[in-house]
């Protein structure tokens with residue numbers, strides 16, 4: 001198993017309580033170890049009814065801690081050592097019982113004692129029947145734990161193990177728990193903490209009639225990556241996205257729209273901001289008179305004429321707005337004369353920087369995962385080599401940080 005990753009060198013104390021979702025904790029152990037974390041497992045007695053310590057120990061490649069009064073461990077007060085010798089405590093699954101004990105400071109087994117003794121961040125992934133989760137006593141306990149500084153992930157909505165039951169109560173998926181752990185343990189600098197950012201991403205869909213629309217090939221990959229990188233740098237990000245098939249980046253406020261006018265309204269709504277990065281491939285035109293019913297094809301009749309009208313230019317609107325963000329960045333997706341066109345766009349749109357890329361079909365940029373961009377500023381051009389869109393995002397965010405926080 002790979003030992004280097006985002007969690008290399010991190011020790012995660014994983015407390016597994018007794019619920020059917022415990023089977024997902026086996027996968028959680030693997031995912032954490034894949035990313036380089038060391039996982040120290042603690043199981044409650046009830047957990048051992050659902051999965052075996054043998055399976056947990058084998059996957060973690062660690063001793064599984066089960067008893068408060070373990071003769072070997074308690075020679076050196078093992079529960080205190082467990083509570084301190086880690087970077088983070090994860091409770092997955094967290095049952096109503098364990099949540100109740102934590103909220104009330106009870107400690108009558110190893111798991112609850114370690115939780116009382118730890119000063120590390122605690123991440124709780126509840127899993128229980130939806131009726132139990134919505135019980136006022138459980139809500140009260142969960143609210144108390146939030147006040148006390150614990151972090152929660154889930155529960156999420158979906159089907160229950162109980163036949164035919166569904167609702168909010170399922171444990172969050174292991175990969176989502178891993179992502180939350182990465183966020184909690186991320187101690188990289190946050191140069192954009194306290195800054196607000198607006199990002200537009202994806203295509204727009206301009207309806208022709210209720211079933212047809214005008215669209216383009218934008219996947220949203222670059223815009224979403226920039227939103228994620230800004231959030232990682234500590235910015236408070238509003239991501240306004242047209243229709244895409246990408247998952248929502250973690251830690252950003254999503255506003256989902258279809259049409260350019262909706263995107264413009266959402267962008268204006270998100271002001272004031274310090275940073276605006278307009279990456280969306282906004283349709284230049286929309287259909288002038290959208291049909292309220294599906295346009296019918298009649299034999300022998302000429303095809304309908306589509307009269308188009310111009311869409312608002314969101315970048316230009318923001319770039320010249322009285323609440324203009326300090327840093328306004330646009331994109332120029334061109335198939336020819338890329339840099340010249342981008343330079344002309346700088347002043348016209350009121351942008352500080354234009355990220356220019358060649359989207360000729362042979363480049364594979366639109367819809368692909370790599371990008372080759374040039375950064376056009378009033379005082380010059382910086383040509384970046386081909387790289388992943390995620391790396392373009394990282395570098396752009398570094399540039400944004402430099403511009404907003406000059407040395």
Ligand code: C5P
Pocket residue numbers: 200260278279280281282283284311312313314315316329330331332333345
């Ligand atoms: O003029 P052009 O479409 O090439 O400009 C591209 C830049 O302007 C991109 O940053 C794009 O997000 C933005 N734009 C916009 N609203 C439009 C058209 C483009 O925000 N209606």
